[in-house]
Amino acid sequence: MKGFVFSEFRPDEGKPPFQRLLDMFMELLQYTSGDASEALNWLTQLDRQYGLTNDDYGIGDFIEDLKNNGYLEEQPLDGRFRITAKTEQGIRQRSLDEIFGKLKKTKSGNHRTNKTGQGDELNPETRSYEFGDALETIDFTGSIRNSLINHGIDQLSMHQEDLEIYETDFKTQTSTVLMIDISHSMILYGEDRITPAKKVAMALSELITTRYPKDTLDIVVFGNDAWQITMKDLPYLEVGPYHTNTVAGLELAMDILRRRKNQNKQIFMITDGKPTCLKIGGKYYKNSFGIDSKIL
Template identity: 65%
Template sequence: MQGYRFTDFVPEDTVREGTYDSLWNIYKELLLITAGDPNEALSWLTNLDKQYHISTKNYGIGDFIDDLKKKGYLSENPENGKLKITAKTESDFRKSALEEIFGKLRKSGSGNHKTFVNGQGDEKGVDLRDFQFGDSPDNISMTNSIRNAQINHGTGEFMLTEGDLEVVDNEYRTQTSTVLMIDISHSMILYGEDRITPAKKVAMALSELILKKYKKDTLDVIVFGNDAWQIEIKDLPYLSVGPYHTNTVAGLELAMDILRKRKNHNKQIFMITDGKPTCMKVGVKYYKNSFGLDPKIIKQTLNLAASCRKLNIPITTFMIASDPYLKQFVKEFTAANNGNAYYSDLKGLGNIVFEDFKKNRRKNYRW
């Protein structure tokens, strides 16, 4: 008697979609490593596919490239055929980084960052208080007010007076201006360890968090090597390390200039680095010393840390290294600024930045 053998039915579209997702996740990582060069990233992806057989017979790298163009992630230069990533890809980078780094953390509500201060804010809280002249009628708690009227005047004839009214206090929401400093000196890729890619991911995740959740905040990103300059958030995927020394002085000076123009009371600097200051500009020339901690450079760096302290600008240093002499420098730097310092490996960098971002915003609040 002839029987039947049943197997799982897997539609072809599902196979294509699963293969596409796998290739896309790998390709995004390669794009970050290659500083946003889609052609070099595709070359690496092709080599990986030859070795690990990521694609299938029904869905190859060519199909993947066509899908990226159709979905709007890649555009092609008609003159030379070179590919270029689009604004949609840059946005997807930030979203993916946010999900990867912050996705597993507990959600902390919507809107802006909470403080421990109540007042005429923009979102209702849970605390009740007596009605005051000028309070919005929308904030009156009718249930509690009617209960007060019955307690104060009895239930015979209903009477509601101003003294019976209670209102729900609004929570005042803070606005914070943050400058994120990223070290792009040569040491960020020294000894075969890629430190710049995790730093870029953290920057993209933080920018996406602020753009989507804390829209009243500002985030400025600057990079520092021999000099320091500001970059746009959309340029983060293209960030790469250069043959630079570490001019922390220039980075701090630029960060202070940016924050002086911000009207928010709450201001802070996040600095991601893996080494000591080794460079500063004196006039038109560069003063450099990569051997040990140069007293001249360190003195100027500490002076700037103290200046930030006087301006109520805390600096949080995320040191991707744990050398003893670096710890001593960071300790002195943190003491001069009265800020914070963390020695983090690359894996835990994102969570630490996120938690400190929330903590600093609460702590720095002032009337």
């Protein structure tokens, strides 16, 4: 039986130079928290070390193509580069593809339930036709059978009481709050946990907004305190000199969900460990050592 075979990594030579460099640039942006100038600097260093470009197409050409294609803007005051909304959306989409696979956008994007009701997902169960039911849900085979039973084969006629329709699965909406830990432990001891956390957050937000557009999504970050951010802020997210006040994050998340009118509500939390901080009155109680029952 043939097992795993490891070989030297060979990049996709079939891609145009711009596309190959764009893939690397998008990946580097997640490590630089959206700092385009720093990402380009890293890309230049990689080019010098590994020969990513050639005489026909260099880093300068790549930067010009980024600007021409709407991925990059140059600030007039200091000359620094800044990524655009197109790049931000591209980063989220790439995170979605990387984590969840090649997912396609759906037409309606609502959540299935085990309840019957108005929807566009037919199921095998049928019931009698009622005024107002959609004609496209009629079970013609069952309706003709009922007509033959009720009126005989010699005089074929169809009445309302003969009609059967397929039940449809009701689809519902969900309100989601995504919590992200930005405490110092997310980069402690040289271990980068915030970049994978951002990737998951961007993938999840892109999945919800594209596949379930009728849902609501709110994003909360928490350290010593908790506050809301927008989806476009995710690529720029950085950790701070904070402890982990999970209670503050949960309180804000639940407060947001209380204001949502959907009955289906959920909280996703991305964190690397235990709570280490609690705000009591106007002061912070902190303990990074062991399990503190006061915080928990």
